Amino acid sequence: MTTAGGLFIIAAGLTLVFGAMRIANIAHGSFYMYGAFLVSTLVSTFGSTAFWVSLVAAPLAVAALGFAMEVLVLRRVYDKDHLTQLLATYAMFLIFADLALRFWGAQSRAVAAPAILSGSIQVGGASFPVYNLFVVVVAALVGLGLWALLRFTLLGWRIVAAVEDPEMLAAKGTNVRMLYTVVFTLGAFLAGLGGAVIAPLQSIDTGLDASIIVAAFIVVVIGGLGSVAGAALGALIVGLFEALGILWTPAWAPAFIYLAMIVVLQVRPSGIFGVAETPW
Amino acid sequence: MVEPSAKQTHANGQALREAPPSLESSLRFVEVKRYGKLARYLFWTLTVSGAALLTAYLVPPVWLLELQYVAALALFAVATNLLVGYGGMVSFGQAAYYGLGAYTIALAWLHFKAPFWPCFLLTPLVGAAAAFAVGFIALRTRHLYFALLTLAFAQLFYTIAEQQYDITNGATGIFGIGIPATLMDPQKGFLFVFAVAALALLALWKITTSPFGLTLRAIRENRVRAETLGVNVFRHELLAFVIAGAFSALAGGLFIIHDQAAYPELLDWTKSGEPIFMLVLGGMNSFLGPVLGAFVYQISHELIVQHLKDWQLVLGLVVLLIVLFMPEGIVGLFNRTMWQRWLGKHAAKSPAAQKQPHAPAA
Amino acid sequence: MLEVEEIHTYYGESHVLQGISLSVNEGEVVALLGRNGAGKTTTMRSLIGLTPPRRGRVKFFDKDITNLQTYQIARLGIAFVPSGRRVFNSLNVEQNLKLAAAAAHPLADRRWTMDSVFELFPKLAELRTRRAGFLSGGEQQMLKLGCALLANPKLLLLDEPSEGLSPAIVGQLGEWLRKLKHKGLSILLSEQNALFALRLAERGYVLEKGRVQYHAPADELLNSAQVRAYLGVKFVEAS
């Protein structure tokens, strides 16, 4: 469940960006890593009370980075082909990776969760680490927030409409370019939030970007590109497969999520909640 | 050399929208058209082997080893370009076959102390078999799904290599693999690797200009039209995928000669990105573009890491500049009308020099 | 109000519109006729900026809008109603309408409101919370029209509204459009069903291969044997 929670937060941003903008953003993994690194820096400089602030500040900083990337780079590739777009985000991924190495070094870091969130609680005989529950709660809040956004607000409808038919959306007076900026910034925020929330659970190092982006893509593909509900389901499936794998045969566990994806795509070629035609 | 076969495949009335890029245009500085076919082959064979021999005796051994690696990577990149550039199939999992080629030799050596030569000859077959299995499943999807499925398969191989300590030595990898003593010698090793890579490239060149290669390009340009003309798109793409897998595995085998080691990173998805960078760097619209890309990529990598630790930063910036401003890669620089004008000749524009969409059709 | 001067539009390298000129005056309904592939849809897409013309000019109330972005053109008061089922399928009826209303120019006089649209199409009020993807073809046509009206446009670009509708609903559609015309809305109406269009329109343009073949008042076009012959079967059948 914890894995699923963290994965959902990051995958939700990825799927939104992909659905609305048709950009497969490899640098999304970098945003996640930056979120985690920023939390570790803030906590190590200002003490563990800074954790709560950093939970908001780190994603905001990452969102600003995403904003800059959209304005400076992505705008120039929207009218290009998909390989160009993919390479542009891959290039950003490489650049972000080396910058992270410069700022934070190659050593891995750990973040301590604040006292209230450490320890564990007993529920029906089993004991759960409090922090893991916290991750699940945050993921649920993010899910709820996104659901409300897409369901009740004009911005949300515009995002849904952009996933379906950006041309018609423009013909109905929406500045789609600006919407892209907003969506990409929101996606970066979510990636940063995912990284920030997961920070106390894992050692933070410069390989984080590459490992998380693959997992996030798998979640998104399983759920169906562009679907937030799909991302939630995909995250659950991947989390479940991983947990089962670890119980059953630890050595093979990491292979399970790839198998999950391969199997799902055999049954439903555009993901569980994906639309029939592939937009890419 | 290109034109007749182009007409051949499209004898049924439909002409290709774009003429294929030709080897000649990639090396246009040399005017070879006046010679006959045989003379032309002789000329190229002599030039290429002469260049190889000169290199082997003039270049210091350290760099010869590097050039071995470049040759392996060049083959890897051209094989990948058969998919990406010619077929419009962006595979993000080509490292699987490259790594598999290396692991084939490594595992046989580790477990059975198997001799080098049969294993080396086996690598393309292993690559082809794996690519057939993967392609059979992955090619039922397209575009991003295809890219991610190929990636998932590659990651599958990667986790097996990394986790199955008993079989593969896990993350440590396999080192000190025994290869024939002759190949350990930098000069002879280089000549061998170079010769194998050159022959493999010749084979790939033949493939891309064959009716099959042209049909593959026709599919990229207009899939629907190809289908209505009765082309079995799936089979063509699968065959291309298998060929690319075989040659990538061969490149992995060559890597063993260079490094005598196999480790999981050879299969990682970031490794799959490398040939794509190379072909974009060099230019995916020409056959030899990826070779140039591999050379520039690897040599500048070596030069840069000696002085700076920010190789990825430099690479990222270069790739960004290329995709934004130089979509035809380095080779594009030679084709530009700007140069022609500067050189003062508007003459004989080869088909490839005309504007081509640099991208696989969406 | 709308002046189109010699526009040339391309899809990639293919030269589709080869110098089209036309005009729409205030309060006028103008028909755009032509067979499949003549360039009717492309003309509309060029006007709204979805496929901007490479040459030529489009003027709207004497303002050059050729190089404006689609959303800017829409906000100036041109609503494009595409053919087929292009509504936002996963939004419900109300969300579709509200989204469209948000496009209205802030200073436009809001003659059309949610209420008046529901008055014109009572069915839509019943279907408020239904997903647009689940509507029937006729209902989607209402929704598309409703959306366009809520933007309170000065000019309506209607692309083949009768396509795929049953004869009864086509009759209904004619009624609605006549109502809109009487309210003074200007409409550029593309149709393959020439009779339907020419009954509503004052003038008509006949396109062929990206060029204007004929241009005449509606009744003249109706009576011209040449035009009848060109527009073919459908036209004869209908009359």
Ligand SMILES: Nc1ncnc2c1ncn2[C@@H]1O[C@H](COP(=O)(O)OP(=O)(O)OP(=O)(O)O)[C@@H](O)[C@H]1O
């Ligand atoms: N996206 C596109 N890419 C390339 N060519 C296109 C595209 N859309 C339309 N065309 C071509 O442009 C020409 C004009 O098409 P257009 O859709 O404007 O015709 P139309 O008059 O609206 O036809 P119909 O009555 O069938 O809707 C046709 O020859 C068509 O094949």
Ligand SMILES: [Mg+2]
């Ligand atoms: Mg049309």
